[in-house]
Amino acid sequence: MAQIILAASGKGGSGKSSFTTGVGRALTALGKKVLAVDCDIGLRSLDIMLDVTEKVVFDWGDLLLDRCTAEQAIIKGDIDLLAAPRNFSDEFTPEGTAKLFKSFSEKYDYILLDSPAGIDRGFSLAASAADKAVVVSTPDSVCVRSCSRAFDELRRMGKEDVRLVINMFEVKPVCKKRLLNIDQCIDETGVQLLGVVPRDMFISFSTVTGKLPPADSPSTLAYSRIARRLTGQRIPLICE
Ligand SMILES: Nc1ncnc2c1ncn2[C@@H]1O[C@H](COP(=O)(O)OP(=O)(O)OP(=O)(O)O)[C@@H](O)[C@H]1O
Ligand SMILES: [Mg+2]
Numbered sequence: 059m060a061q062i063i064l065a066a067s068g069k070g071g072s073g074k075s076s077f078t079t080g081v082g083r084a085l086t087a088l089g090k091k092v093l094a095v096d097c098d099i100g101l102r103s104l105d106i107m108l109d110v111t112e113k114v115v116f117d118w119g120d121l122l123l124d125r126c127t128a129e130q131a132i133i134k135g136d137i138d139l140l141a142a143p144r145n146f147s148d149e150f151t152p153e154g155t156a157k158l159f160k161s162f163s164e165k166y167d168y169i170l171l172d173s174p175a176g177i178d179r180g181f182s183l184a185a186s187a188a189d190k191a192v193v194v195s196t197p198d199s200v201c202v203r204s205c206s207r208a209f210d211e212l213r214r215m216g217k218e219d220v221r222l223v224i225n226m227f228e229v230k231p232v233c234k235k236r237l238l239n240i241d242q243c244i245d246e247t248g249v250q251l252l253g254v255v256p257r258d259m260f261i262s263f264s265t266v267t268g269k270l271p272p273a274d275s276p277s278t279l280a281y282s283r284i285a286r287r288l289t290g291q292r293i294p295l296i297c298e
Contacts, residue, residue, distance in 0.1 A: 059163050059164070060093070060162065060163040060164075060165075060166040060167055060168055060169045061167070061168050061169070061189055061190060061288070062159060062160065062163070062168075062169045062171065062187050062188050062189045062190070063168065063169070063170055063171065063188065063189070063190045063191070063192060063288070064171045064173055064184055064185050064188035064190070064191040064192070064212075064217075065077045065078050065170065065171065065172050065173055065191075065192050065194055066173040066181065066184070066185065066191055066192070066193050066194070066205075066208045066212065067173070067175065067193055067194045067195060067201070067204060067205055067208060068175070068176065068177055068193075068201075068203075068204025068205055068206075068207050068208040069175060069195075069200060069201045069204035069205070070175030070176075071175070072194045072195055072196050072201050072204075072205075072225060073194045073196070073223075073225035073226060073255065073261075074172055074173055074175075074194050075096075075098075075103050075104055075107055075172050075265075076107070076225070076255075076261050076264075076265065076277075077192065077194045077223060077225065077255070077281075078094050078104060078170045078172040079094070079104065079107045079108060079137070079264075080255070080261070080277060080278070080280075080281035080284075081170065081281050081284055081285050081288070082094050082137040082168070082170050083136060083137060083270065083278075083281070084278070084281040084282045084284070084285035084286075085167070085168050085285045085288070085289070086136045086137055087282070087285075088285060088286065088289060090167040090168055090289070091138075091165070091166045091167045091168075092136075092137045092138065092166060092167065092168045092169075092170060093132070093137070093138045093139070093140065093162055093165075093166045093168070093169045093170070094108070094137050094138070094139050094140070094169075094170045094172065095118060095139075095140045095142075095159055095169060095170065095171050095172065095184075096139065096140065096141050096142035096172050097142060097155075097171050097172055097173050097174060097180060097183060097184035098142050098172060098173070098174040098180065099119075099142050099143050099144075099145070099146055099150075099174065099180050099183075100142070100143075100144060100145060100146070101142075101174065102117075102141055102142035102144075103172075103265075104139055104141070104142075104172055105133070105139065105141050106265075106266070106268060107264070107265055107268055108135060108137060108139055108268055109267070109268025109269065110133050110135055110139060110268075113133045114133060114141045115130065116130050116131040116141075117131065117140065117141040117142055117143045117144070118131060118140045118141070118142070118143065118155075118158060118159075119142075119143030119144075119145075119147060119150065120143070121140070121158060122149070122150065122154055122155070122158055123147065123149060128161075128162075137170075138166070146179070146180075150183055151183075152182050152183055152185075152186035153186070155183045155184070155186050155187060156186035156187040158187075159171065159186075159187035160187050168288075169187075171184050171185075171187065171188055172184070173185065177207060177208050177211045181208070181211070182215070185211075185212060185215055185217065186215075188217060189219065190217075190219040190220070190221070191212050191217050191219070191220045191221075192220070192221050192222070192223050192252060193205040193208050193209055193212075193220060193221075193222055193223070193247065193249055194223045194225050195222065195223070195224055195225065195243060195247065196224070196225055196226045196237075197224055197226070197227055197228075197232065197237040197238045197239070197240075197242075197243055198237055198238065199238065199246070202238060202242075202243055202246045202247055203246070205222070205247045205249070206246060206247045206248060206249075209247060209248065209249050220249055220250075221249060221250055221251070221252035222243065222244065222247055222249035222250065222251050222252060223251075223252050223253050223254070223255060223284065224240060224243050224251070224253075224254045224255070225255045226255070226256070226257040227240075227254050227255065227256050227257065228256065228257045240254060251295055252284055252287060252288075252295075253280060253283055253284035253287065253295060253296075254280065254295065254296050255276075255277055255280040255281065255284075256276040256277065256280060258271070258275055258276045258277035260272060260275040260276075260277060260278075261277050283295075
């Protein structure tokens with residue numbers, strides 16, 4: 059049975075989609091079978107980040123509305139992908155998406171749900187199937203507050219297993235007190251830490267080209283640590 063993990067944040071641009079592809083790739087490197095589901099209706103991005111845009115014909119909205127089969131909708135790759143619909147439909151409900159996303163549980167080890175920004179309808183559709191959620195925050199007060207709101211909303215939905223990933227972490231601005239330190243991020247979100255991903259220019263290149271960042275890049279190493287922690291390995295939170 060797959061573990062179904064939601065990447066959420068509240069605020070946009072914190073790194074949810076980068077987390078989904080980074081951790082997804084790290085999990086496949088551990089031999090796990092991974093399905094990524096782009097839940098950002100109207101603003102999909104995972105197809106670009108995984109370099110499969112030209113293969114997208116159907117999306118999970120088509121699947122939900124019986125316009126195609128799962129074989130037609132799932133784009134095969136290192137990480138399999140279900141693209142997000144271009145538009146909302148009144149027929150999309152949290153019950154419907156939960157049933158659909160859970161229906162792939164037998165075939166995968168991990169299903170990663172990439173939530174849109176915000177905590178409204180798209181977020182509810184994405185969160186409905188999740189067993190576990192990861193709130194991805196940059197170390198600044200605005201993003202941390204939005205993650206705290208997303209955490210409250212997840213708890214309201216009965217999602218108890220929630221962890222924090224601090225993304226785009228940089229030591230210098232923290233030392234100069236321009237950004238929050240790790241303890242402050244944990245205290246202000248109230249969420250247990252799963253990992254820290256440094257700011258890494260290779261992610262910016264990878265986002266637009268879909269090409270893999272180097273295996274020894276700081277972000278790849280950080281996602282690998284997070285992936286191994288997700289599989290239950292005892293890995294230090296931060297590289298020494
Ligand atoms: N650790 C990092 N270091 C440097 N740049 C990063 C890092 N993580 C993400 N980025 C960059 O930040 C931007 C936003 O990342 P991403 O698309 O993953 O965020 P998001 O939370 O999914 O955004 P949205 O809310 O719009 O869906 C991208 O340009 C990406 O390349
Ligand atoms: Mg995104």
